[in-house]
């Protein structure tokens with residue numbers, strides 16, 4: 426995964442649990458990088474090892490860590506560094522979500538080397554919206570859930586988020602989220 430993702434994991438752990446906890450997790454993950462660069466792609470296994478070892482070291486479920494990481498990604502990283510990009514993709518939460526399938530193609534103007542997730546918006550009524558998430562990477566649906574929660578706060582639009590199902594479809598990990606406004 427791209428260096429900005431690993432940097433953000435380091436940032437979240439250091440901020441909430443301190444630099445010693447981060448150092449323990451980095452060593453347990455056999456991660457020799459003491460700095461992650463934001464112009465470099467790292468193997469996905471680096472990111473997964475960091476999350477698995479953070480879960481073990483901090484005694485927090487992986488799903489909860491990924492969910493918290495999703496919120497942190499929006500409310501700290503994106504809000505502080507990419508607020509203009511977030512705002513350019515929608516005047517409010519609903520418009521942002523309808524545009525989400527194209528969002529990472531804008532991100533790729535900054536980071537052309539990434540393998541972004543895919544999204545489809547299937548149903549969009551006045552009160553609800555069905556969002557489908559596809560990735561060849563497994564197990565990241567709690568991260569998406571946390572990002573959606575963060576977007577709800579960022580756009581000051583309360584929603585409820587239900588994960589309807591997660592399954593493997595044509596080599597893609599597919600999750601369906603039902604959002605109620």
Ligand code: HEM
Pocket residue numbers: 426427428429430466503507510511525528529532536538539540541542559560561562565568569572573
């Ligand atoms: C300014 C905001 C954002 C930026 C700069 C950004 C950037 C990135 C980058 C660089 C990656 C790593 C991909 C790779 O290394 O191959 C990534 C992954 C990912 N992003 Fe975004 N992103 C943003 C917002 C969002 C939003 C709003 C969502 C919606 C849920 C999202 C969902 C994901 C997911 C789920 C992944 C993990 C990769 C995967 O599922 O395969 N991101 N993003």
